[in-house]
Amino acid sequence: MRCDTCHKETPEVSRVVIFSGYNKITTKAMYNCPDCFAKKEKTKSYNQPLPDRSVPGTDSKK
Numbered sequence: 001m002r003c004d005t006c007h008k009e010t011p012e013v014s015r016v017v018i019f020s021g022y023n024k025i026t027t028k029a030m031y032n033c034p035d036c037f038a039k040k041e042k043t044k045s046y047n048q049p050l051p052d053r054s055v056p057g058t059d060s061k062k
Helices: 034-043
Strands: none
């Protein structure tokens, strides 16, 4: 098997879901080796701290 991100041969890959609006029916599957998968997981928005809604201007949704 080959990682779609680093292109290295690997005995194991995992399917990556990039964003919350991801539709696995219409989007080409992407598979990553364990190292690349872990890096992608760390960058997902659910791993980011929530904005402090008590301070005006810190909410990214407008």
